[in-house]
């Protein structure tokens with residue numbers, strides 16, 4: 024009996040990685056878009072220099088307090104935390120009003136460091152009351168406590184300094200495995216406390232990047248991190264984060280952006296859908 028011929032096995036072609044595909048399309052059809060954007064923003068706002076302002080645990084809690092709240096209110100809530108549960112050992116070493124970091128929309132933190140152990144164990148109602156000036160206290164208080172307790176459970180204390188010894192991707196993975204810490208919050212902590220080249224994307228950065236065409240219009244905030252990260256050289260990540268936020272706050276407003284004084288206008292797809 025003749026052997027029956029088997030039909031050829033159809034191999035499925037692997038879907039191309041959308042982030043890599045987008046990056047190579049930009050390189051091909053809109054070369055140097057990121058470089059030109061950062062150079063233009065540098066002309067408008069200067070080149071920010073990285074400097075550590077807060078220890079990573081403070082940075083984490085401050086960033087959690089700033090979610091869906093104005094930075095200035097998050098600072099008030101953080102100051103209230105430090106006043107209500109001051110750390111043993113005294114005042115923040117950087118001194119009053121100097122606790123201000125580039126790209127941040129507040130005015131700086133006045134108080135000392137907080138006693139994280141007391142905050143983790145505080146009655147929930149009391150914590151909600153103390154952070155009320157920051158807004159959304161009932162949502163944020165249990166999240167902050169859960170995160171602090173998880174750090175204690177995993178590490179035996181509240182310090183996150185050990186993250187500075189890790190590779191950026193590993194440090195990001197460690198932080199984001201804690202329920203309540205998202206990609207943006209983790210990237211803020213690692214960028215600002217350790218200078219790791221991780222790009223946090225907030226609503227200003229997302230809006231500006233989509234208008235210029237650095238990120239696809241339908242990308243989610245989570246995806247926007249990857250689309251921007253892949254286009255950035257490590258040494259320009261901090262600058263990109265700070266200047267894109269500054270641009271969103273000062274010029275490329277959500278309503279009525281001031282395109283007439285924007286240095287990247289010639290390459291912006293919001294003004295011209297065929298911009299090079």
Ligand code: SF4
Nearest residue numbers: 275282285288291293
């Ligand atoms: S040209 Fe207008 S929309 Fe485009 S980045 Fe500048 S301010 Fe924003």
